[in-house]
Amino acid sequence: MSGKEMMFTPVRLGSIELKNRLVMAPLTRMRAIAGDVPNPLAQVYYSQRAGAGLIITEATQISPLGMGYPATPGIYSAEQTAAWKKIVEAVHAQDGKIVAQLWHVGRISHSSLHPEQGLPQAPSAIAPSGQTYGADWKLHPYEIPQAMTLEDIARLIKEFAVASQNAKVAGFDGVEIHSANGYLLDQFLQDKTNQRNDQYGGSINNRLRLLGEVIESVATVFPSDCIGVRLSPYGSFNDISDSDPISLFNAVMQKLNTYQLSYVHMIEPRSTTAGGNDQVDTEAPITSEIFRAAYQGKFISAGGYDQAMGEAVLEAGLADAIAYGRLYISNPDLAERFKQGAALNAYDRATFYGGAEAGYTDYPAL
Secondary structure (H helix, E strand, C coil): CHHHHCCCCCCCCCEEEEEECCEECCCCCCCCCCEECCCCCCHHEEEEEECEEEEEECCCCCCHHCCCCCCCCCCHHHHHHHHHHHHHHHHCCCCCEEEEECCCCCCCCCHHCCCCCCCCECCCCCCCCCCCEECCCEEEEEEEEEEEEHHHHHHHHHHHHHHHHHHHCCCCEEEEEEECCCCCCHHCCCCCCCCCCCCCCCCHHHHHHHHHHHHHHHHCCCCHHHHHEEEECCCCCCCCCCHHHHHHHHHHHHHHHHCCCCCEEEEEEEEEECCCCCCEECCCHHHHHHHHHHHHCCCCECCCCCCCHHHHHCCCCCCCEEEHHHHHHHCCHHHHHHCCCCCCCCCCCEEEEECCCCCCCCCCCC
């Protein structure tokens, strides 16, 4: 079967049946309203894109301390949950499938975003290089985070379970645990950011411990075959790295094999869009080639794909589905455009973050 035929062949990711193999990637849009409640416009935004085989929501914080940027939505309050329920219902009304991406940013935050909770928390008290946006939407130097205590870690694990329960109440088809892009769970995995000397640091097995405990906590709410995990080996976004990524992420894959998950979602490091451009790093490792063979379940690949590249990866067996980000921002009917070979709308990077309808719900369909 050709890659193009495969793109429009249904696939089952755990217990989630996809009508095609296009996935809408999680896309931070920074349009939440007061109380970190999803914007009512999000009902339109997500339902417009329900032609995807699967929608993964924008990263959604599990607690106030998990917030890393202004106007990102949460899933820890009743008001947030009620707003997400309307979004899920709008997607399901269009025969779509949608999972919630559960997020804690760790040190990639600023105390102005959660003044009652104070400084950001992380595995170790190591500040990232650079600057981040505070609650005033202005850049501030990163703060030195507080190293998490065992009590903090225990609370975090419970917060993942509460967020999962809220996602279940909202009607989501599953959840994705965000363990990528230099955010909290990735910070525990990689040795540049994890310099602990307790059971959560040091050896690879110790650094894997928290991810496993979070999966087990979420699995008390959702069956494991409704749970995905996102990873970003070789990614450098948010000042993250590891001294031995092949050993680390092969061990991660072996651990994830024990859970019978819905999928693993891995980001290719070639896309350097976090810097505000569309350059592609042609020298970057191809992580689907390195790690796909180590994982026994379903695999989603993301990172700078166009249609032809996605079809080639499917045909080569390196992924079971392909996630598209920027192309889904500007093409709500991306699946239909791919199917017809139609021209694509260009995206407007200036409207990616913040704002209202412009660049959010006003891109035309065919």
